[in-house]
Amino acid sequence: MGDMEKECVSFEPLLDYLDKRISGAEQQHIAAHLASRCARCLARRNWYVDFKQTTQLATVEPPDWVLRRAARLFETVRRDETAVTRLVQGVAQLLFDSFAQPLAGRRAMPSMGRQLLYAVEAFNVDLQITGATGANANLYGQILSVAEAGFASVADLEVKLSRGGKLYQTTRTNALGEFTFTEVRCDTYELGIAAKNVQLTIADLPLTPKN
Amino acid sequence: MKQADANLTPEEWQQCDVGQLVEACLDGHGAAWEELLRRYQRLIYSIPIHAGMSHADAAEVFQTVCIKLLKKLSTLREQEKLAKWIITTTTRESWRLARRHRADRTSAAAKGNADVYELKDLAARLPLQDEEQIIWQRRQIISEAVAALNDKCRDLITLLFLSADEPSYEEISERLQMPLSSIGPTRARCLEKLKKKLAGKF
Numbered sequence: 285m286g287d288m289e290k291e292c293v294s295f296e297p298l299l300d301y302l303d304k305r306i307s308g309a310e311q312q313h314i315a316a317h318l319a320s321r322c323a324r325c326l327a328r329r330n331w332y333v334d335f336k337q338t339t340q341l342a343t344v345e346p347p348d349w350v351l352r353r354a355a356r357l358f359e360t361v362r363r364d365e366t367a368v369t370r371l372v373q374g375v376a377q378l379l380f381d382s383f384a385q386p387l388a389g390r391r392a393m394p395s396m397g398r399q400l401l402y403a404v405e406a407f408n409v410d411l412q413i414t415g416a417t418g419a420n421a422n423l424y425g426q427i428l429s430v431a432e433a434g435f436a437s438v439a440d441l442e443v444k445l446s447r448g449g450k451l452y453q454t455t456r457t458n459a460l461g462e463f464t465f466t467e468v469r470c471d472t473y474e475l476g477i478a479a480k481n482v483q484l485t486i487a488d489l490p491l492t493p494k495n
Numbered sequence: 496m497k498q499a500d501a502n503l504t505p506e507e508w509q510q511c512d513v514g515q516l517v518e519a520c521l522d523g524h525g526a527a528w529e530e531l532l533r534r535y536q537r538l539i540y541s542i543p544i545h546a547g548m549s550h551a552d553a554a555e556v557f558q559t560v561c562i563k564l565l566k567k568l569s570t571l572r573e574q575e576k577l578a579k580w581i582i583t584t585t586t587r588e589s590w591r592l593a594r595r596h597r598a599d600r601t602s603a604a605a606k607g608n609a610d611v612y613e614l615k616d617l618a619a620r621l622p623l624q625d626e627e628q629i630i631w632q633r634r635q636i637i638s639e640a641v642a643a644l645n646d647k648c649r650d651l652i653t654l655l656f657l658s659a660d661e662p663s664y665e666e667i668s669e670r671l672q673m674p675l676s677s678i679g680p681t682r683a684r685c686l687e688k689l690k691k692k693l694a695g696k697f
Contacts, residue, residue: 342541
């Protein structure tokens, strides 16, 4: 510690000096110390001056009824926003269907799995349908966020399989956004995934043997 | 820090940072929204008042800003970003309302409505200059840091620096049941604590 700082003024008398609450010898001592350009005391002085200037901007508290009205907005706006998000359910776009675009040189066989890739909002949904040769099929899926490198936003999401407007089965994604439905009766389904603040829906999902 | 959930007490909500509150709002926790309102109510209401608008108009600006805030929440997860957005949006909505009043001037005057502003007067105060926006941001940072102090320091700092009536030390001593001679030393200790909370932000 330098000589100047050894004689540093304590914070309390410095505050009294800046607030003009002291006079006489003590005031002159502090003035002289600040004039000596003590970095530590000048920094504290500047901080306090800035602080006082900023707090001179008085703020006004709104009346209670203004706050209560704003608090009620939460449910109203959220209800409206939920209605908006419902509109995006049907916008899942089929990007790839392995039955429509078989691998070169190979004829797609009904016994082969079917891969479907959908894009909906900020997500891709990769689906594999296997075993759809008899009465039942298995559906394996993975949801991936295009906005995130990891899997935080796709983990533990509720996934519903519905048919004819009725819930058929439900499951949840794992830590990697994967989910599975097994022994699903062959039919056409609607797949719904409850992602954060958006309901993803893939309509007319064909868990059926290819004709 | 406890994960924000529906069972937090009001005191626990007060400990949450802006990111946690926003996340909790998006998860449907109305209490998180009320905490955000509690933190930013003075900032939103004070800007139109300082611009010379009436309390009725300040209330309308307040409601409009809150509606916009609810819709924009997911993009405002940091304190600095949220405060800047509030200041900018409140300023803009105040200006819009004032222009709307001017457009209705004839009918408003006929109804005896005093809420018609000379736009040139408001133009002197809105939009806020960069320096004024920074002062509002710093003012908000101080408010939040003071709110996070212990009860004794919060009450003392509020009376000394944030109170409109600027009480004397004698009045403060009476209100807080604190010996007059201890106000100075306690003030210094509390300001040191506040300075630490504000480090890097102010």
